[in-house]
Amino acid sequence: xxxxxxxxxxxxxxVGGILALLCLLVTVASHVELPFPFPTWDQxxxxxxxxxxxxxxxxxxxxxITVHVIDVGQGESILIKTDSxxxxxxxxxxxxxxxxxxxxQSQGVETIDYFVGTHPHSDHIGGMDYxxxxxxxxxxxxxxxxxxxxxxxxxxQDVLAAVQKKNLEITxxxxxxxxxxxxxxxxVLAPIKAYDDLNDVSVVLKMxxxxxxxxxxxxxxxxxxxxxxxxxxxxxxxxxxxxxxxSRTSSSNAFLDKVNPAYVxxxxxxxxxxxxxxKETLENLETRKxxxxxxxxxxxxxxxxxxxxxxxxxxxxx
Numbered sequence: 001x002x003x004x005x006x007x008x009x010x011x012x013x014x015v016g017g018i019l020a021l022l023c024l025l026v027t028v029a030s031h032v033e034l035p036f037p038f039p040t041w042d043q044x045x046x047x048x049x050x051x052x053x054x055x056x057x058x059x060x061x062x063x064x065i066t067v068h069v070i071d072v073g074q075g076e077s078i079l080i081k082t083d084s085x086x087x088x089x090x091x092x093x094x095x096x097x098x099x100x101x102x103x104x105q106s107q108g109v110e111t112i113d114y115f116v117g118t119h120p121h122s123d124h125i126g127g128m129d130y131x132x133x134x135x136x137x138x139x140x141x142x143x144x145x146x147x148x149x150x151x152x153x154x155x156x157q158d159v160l161a162a163v164q165k166k167n168l169e170i171t172x173x174x175x176x177x178x179x180x181x182x183x184x185x186x187x188v189l190a191p192i193k194a195y196d197d198l199n200d201v202s203v204v205l206k207m208x209x210x211x212x213x214x215x216x217x218x219x220x221x222x223x224x225x226x227x228x229x230x231x232x233x234x235x236x237x238x239x240x241x242x243x244x245x246x247s248r249t250s251s252s253n254a255f256l257d258k259v260n261p262a263y264v265x266x267x268x269x270x271x272x273x274x275x276x277x278x279k280e281t282l283e284n285l286e287t288r289k290x291x292x293x294x295x296x297x298x299x300x301x302x303x304x305x306x307x308x309x310x311x312x313x314x315x316x317x318x
Contacts, residue, residue, distance in 0.1 A: 087116065
């Protein structure tokens with residue numbers, strides 16, 4: 001694991017000053033006839049490399065990586081498949097271990113390089129012990145859980161026992177940690193503090209490949225989201241997996257402002273007892289004109305990216 005370097009504030013200040021000067025010049029040029037043609041904003045951004053980069057929605061994608069939001073009912077499990085290795089985030093409820101393993105095998109996955117348990121709730125880590133016992137797992141990743149809320153559930157103990165049985169160790173991560181699989185970079189953004197709620201101790205990962213990025217917040221709720229939004233870290237992502245299955249307790253306005261996704265994936269079970277995703281969340285995403293994919297309606301969701309464009313495939317559409 002390595003620490004990401006902070007950006008140079010002086011450089012950002014200089015860029016800000018240049019943009020302010022350009023704003024002034026463009027304003028003057030729009031009111032005064034100049035003896036030479038003044039460039040448009042598009043020409044300025046193209047020339048400086050500052051033009052906003054957004055994915056081409058629905059474009060053909062050849063090669064690259066795939067992000068699979070696996071349909072595990074009311075829970076979450078996400079596979080990131082690259083040419084350099086595989087990352088698995090969570091494994092659904094206790095009865096979903098075989099489902100996740102079958103899906104991995106259908107995708108030709110034999111080894112999991114990083115297995116991330118976002119937080120110790122059964123709908124996220126319930127199937128972890130089964131996967132650890134039946135597949136080749138190289139590294140298990142979790143957050144530091146405060147002693148005051150350290151769970152004593154059988155689900156959590158089963159995961160610890162599986163880790164010990166396979167002679168693995170748990171890598172405890174914190175903001176600033178990162179790892180790479182070839183050209184794919186993973187940065188840990190949270191948990192920032194020692195929270196008193198297990199949802200907020202969720203490991204939050206941002207994955208970057210080329211110009212495209214994905215954000216995986218587990219069940220992080222508004223408290224953790226607020227701290228991330230105030231951290232100064234770059235939260236922007238093209239694809240966001242909605243926190244806490246689309247609950248109203250996550251996907252706050254301040255957080256969505258920072259992330260500004262083109263796509264949101266929601267992992268939840270059909271007609272689940274929690275009412276996920278909540279109406280408020282869906283209305284907020286619709287107002288923002290964000291494309292939404294849901295496992296309860298579409299089955300497993302696959303995002304394909306070549307580092308520039310993004311395409312989406314869904315199980316039921318296929």
